[in-house]
Amino acid sequence: xxxxxxxxxxxxxxxxxxxxxxxxxxxxxxxxxxxxxxxxxxxxxxxxxxxxxxxxxxxxxxxxxxxxxxxxxxxxxxxxxxxxxxxxxxxxxxxxxxxxxxxxxxxxxxxxxxxxxxxxxxxxxxxxxxxxxxxxxxxxxxxxxxxxxxxxxxxxxxxxxxxxxxxxxxxxxxxxxxxxxxxxxxxxxxxxxxxxxxxxxxxxxxxxxxxxxxxxxxxxxxxxxxxxxxxxxxxxxxxxxxxxxxxxxxxxxxxxxxxxxxxxxxxxxxxxxxxxxxxxxxxxxxxxxxxxxxxxxxxxxxxxxxxxxxxxxxxxxxxxxxxxxxxxxxxxxxxxxxxxxxxxxxxxxxxxxxxxxxxxxxxxxxxxxxxxxxxxxxxxxxxxxxxxxxxxxxxxxxxxxxxxxxxxxxxxxxxxxxxxxxxxxxxxxxxxxxxxxxxxxxxxxxxxxxxxxxxxxxxxxxxxxxxxxxxxxxxxxxxxxxxxxxxxxxxxxxxxxxxxxxxxxxxxxxxxxxxxxxxx
Numbered sequence: 001x002x003x004x005x006x007x008x009x010x011x012x013x014x015x016x017x018x019x020x021x022x023x024x025x026x027x028x029x030x031x032x033x034x035x036x037x038x039x040x041x042x043x044x045x046x047x048x049x050x051x052x053x054x055x056x057x058x059x060x061x062x063x064x065x066x067x068x069x070x071x072x073x074x075x076x077x078x079x080x081x082x083x084x085x086x087x088x089x090x091x092x093x094x095x096x097x098x099x100x101x102x103x104x105x106x107x108x109x110x111x112x113x114x115x116x117x118x119x120x121x122x123x124x125x126x127x128x129x130x131x132x133x134x135x136x137x138x139x140x141x142x143x144x145x146x147x148x149x150x151x152x153x154x155x156x157x158x159x160x161x162x163x164x165x166x167x168x169x170x171x172x173x174x175x176x177x178x179x180x181x182x183x184x185x186x187x188x189x190x191x192x193x194x195x196x197x198x199x200x201x202x203x204x205x206x207x208x209x210x211x212x213x214x215x216x217x218x219x220x221x222x223x224x225x226x227x228x229x230x231x232x233x234x235x236x237x238x239x240x241x242x243x244x245x246x247x248x249x250x251x252x253x254x255x256x257x258x259x260x261x262x263x264x265x266x267x268x269x270x271x272x273x274x275x276x277x278x279x280x281x282x283x284x285x286x287x288x289x290x291x292x293x294x295x296x297x298x299x300x301x302x303x304x305x306x307x308x309x310x311x312x313x314x315x316x317x318x319x320x321x322x323x324x325x326x327x328x329x330x331x332x333x334x335x336x337x338x339x340x341x342x343x344x345x346x347x348x349x350x351x352x353x354x355x356x357x358x359x360x361x362x363x364x365x366x367x368x369x370x371x372x373x374x375x376x377x378x379x380x381x382x383x384x385x386x387x388x389x390x391x392x393x394x395x396x397x398x399x400x401x402x403x404x405x406x407x408x409x410x411x412x413x414x415x416x417x418x419x420x421x422x423x424x425x426x427x428x429x430x431x432x433x434x435x436x437x438x439x440x441x442x443x444x445x446x447x448x449x450x451x452x453x454x455x456x457x458x459x460x461x462x463x464x465x466x467x468x469x470x471x472x473x474x475x476x477x478x479x480x481x482x483x484x485x486x487x488x489x490x491x492x493x494x495x496x497x498x499x500x501x502x503x504x505x506x507x508x509x510x511x512x513x514x515x516x517x518x519x520x
Contacts, residue, residue, distance in 0.1 A: 077348070079099045079366075080094050087125065093357045100358050100359065100388075103345070104389040104392075107337070109340055109341070110338065110339060112144060112335075121353070135355070138276045157394045159265065168203065176406050191440040192439050196294040200285065204282055218282065240276075247274050262274045291434060292321065293402075293403050295436075301419050301442065302426075306320050323378075329360050330434065333359050333433055361435070419440075
């Protein structure tokens with residue numbers, strides 16, 4: 001199973017959202033899918049018969065109100081519902097909280113190896129399907145189970161743990177300040193395009209060891225990949241090509257970065273394994289952190305309870321992030337595996353080789369565990385946003401640190417920031433995998449930019465490990481909120497060298513981003 005060619009014509013299918021295919025997305029009498037149970041049951045004009053069939057989980061009709069669709073499916077089918085993905089590919093969407101955990105924690109029943117996907121093996125998935133860049137088998141830990149999964153995951157986890165969380169926060173503040181300097185004098189900005197979409201990728205370029213200049217195009221490619229557009233295949237190839245070059249450079253000239261650490265790990269990764277794990281970190285971390293930053297900013301700007309609590313120091317930005325992870329997780333759904341054998345899940349008969357999707361957003365609002373969605377969830381991290389079980393996200397603390405620092409920095413620099421439009425005027429884009437804001441326009445009192453930290457004298461030597469340990473013991477991560485970071489470059493592995501900052505005359509990443517975005 002490989003990534004789809006970029007220019008092939010997609011398989012014929014009725015137009016999404018067509019009135020002739022309302023409710024189920026297929027005309028009366030059309031088979032719901034290729035399988036005898038439950039997909040072979042034909043749609044009928046009778047409403048009861050139609051309600052028993054799968055619903056299209058893609059297209060304008062499904063994407064207009066995904067949370068409403070989840071509840072409709074939950075009412076009709078219970079905690080597990082049959083759905084149709086792009087190209088009318090059948091799958092099971094897990095809506096129940098406990099059922100999601102059951103799939104996440106049972107790799108012996110639901111394998112992450114998509115090569116057992118029956119619809120693919122039997123030719124019912126087109127070669128150019130936009131699903132393939134997200135679900136195809138790859139030589140990474142997300143596609144493996146058991147001992148192989150442990151062999152592949154351990155180097156990733158150990159390498160990510162080498163980054164100092166305080167350093168990640170400090171670098172995020174530095175990046176955030178540079179981006180804010182680009183628009184703070186304007187009195188208004190569109191925070192999604194000018195801020196949230198760029199903070200994570202800049203931090204990730206440092207983490208992975210990529211040049212800062214790669215950031216803008218990787219932002220665009222990652223977006224195309226996650227939205228499942230016809231450009232997904234080409235975006236996937238661009239990302240893999242960029243990472244192929246990176247691995248070759250780091251084999252020859254290693255540094256204090258994720259690419260070098262994975263390449264040198266005792267597990268003995270091949271170049272292909274290093275490249276695909278870098279892709280996994282880059283794509284997943286960038287997309288989810290963009291959404292998490294944007295959604296947290298949206299809540300802080302629109303929910304009076306959050307704004308009042310933050311102003312009264314009764315709720316931290318970190319508390320706001322956790323609330324968002326419950327209510328608006330960065331990924332609303334993701335591949336959960338393929339049934340190893342015929343099995344039962346949530347009262348449904350799942351056949352061997354069936355695709356199962358984790359409904360992360362749907363599970364988070366399951367009334368069996370959260371009867372009152374409006375109730376505060378402060379301190380409760382039992383949401384499904386980062387999955388659970390052996391495939392739980394290993395970089396979730398880094399994602400939280402980037403988000404906390406980005407939101408905090410914006411509020412410190414622009415304390416009077418507010419929406420430029422009414423809350424009801426905000427619009428959203430949805431796909432099978434995620435729901436995210438289309439734009440987040442704001443206004444504030446114009447302010448003068450602060451000096452660009454990139455033009456400060458470079459820091460060439462890291463403090464000795466003893467000094468670093470003493471500094472870490474003097475305060476928590478929150479102590480660095482809003483601090484000036486010009487004196488050092490973060491993302492420092494404990495006891496390791498500090499990367500040299502950009503010197504005078506070299507454009508910073510935000511300047512390169514601005515030039516690329518506006519064609520200058």
